[in-house]
Amino acid sequence: MQRKKPYLQPYWxxxxxxxxxxxxxxxxxxxxxxxxxxxxxxxxxxxxxxxxLLEEAPYELEDLHGDLLLECYAEPAxxxxxxxxxxxxxxxxxx
Numbered sequence: 001m002q003r004k005k006p007y008l009q010p011y012w013x014x015x016x017x018x019x020x021x022x023x024x025x026x027x028x029x030x031x032x033x034x035x036x037x038x039x040x041x042x043x044x045x046x047x048x049x050x051x052x053l054l055e056e057a058p059y060e061l062e063d064l065h066g067d068l069l070l071e072c073y074a075e076p077a078x079x080x081x082x083x084x085x086x087x088x089x090x091x092x093x094x095x
Contacts, residue, residue, distance in 0.1 A: 008041045008042060009041070009046075009074065010035065010036070010074075011035070011036040011041070011046055011073065011074060011085065012032075012033035012034060012035050012075070013035075013036055013050070013070060013071065013073070014027060014028070014029065014033050014034065014070075015028040015068060016028065016068070016071065017064060017067070017068055017069075018066050018067045018069070019064070019066040020066045022066075028068075032076065033073060033076055033077070037049075046072055046085070046086055047086055050086055050088060053070065054070055054088055054090050057090060058090070058091075058092055058093065062092075064092045064094055065094030066092055067089055067090070067092065068090050068091075068092050069087065069088075069089045070086075070087065070088050070089075070090075071084040071086075071087045072084055072087070073085060
């Protein structure tokens with residue numbers, strides 16, 4: 001008997017940045033939401049993947065000073081008011 005592979009819930013994500021002294025969040029990428037890699041979801045839950053991504057952010061974005069917000073969604077296209085299934089904010093201290 002052949003075992004079925006477990007179904008992986010797909011997710012999409014985006015990063016938003018708010019520079020110190022500004023009130024508005026701005027998308028880091030103006031394109032569509034980015035799919036979370038299936039390989040990452042096969043190894044760990046969404047929150048583990050997202051937390052690992054954000055742990056690298058201060059080193060990858062060392063020139064930015066402000067707040068970074070990661071939002072993950074269960075659908076590839078969202079409208080204003082669609083709540084994320086996961087979100088987390090981190091501080092980017094800049095240099």
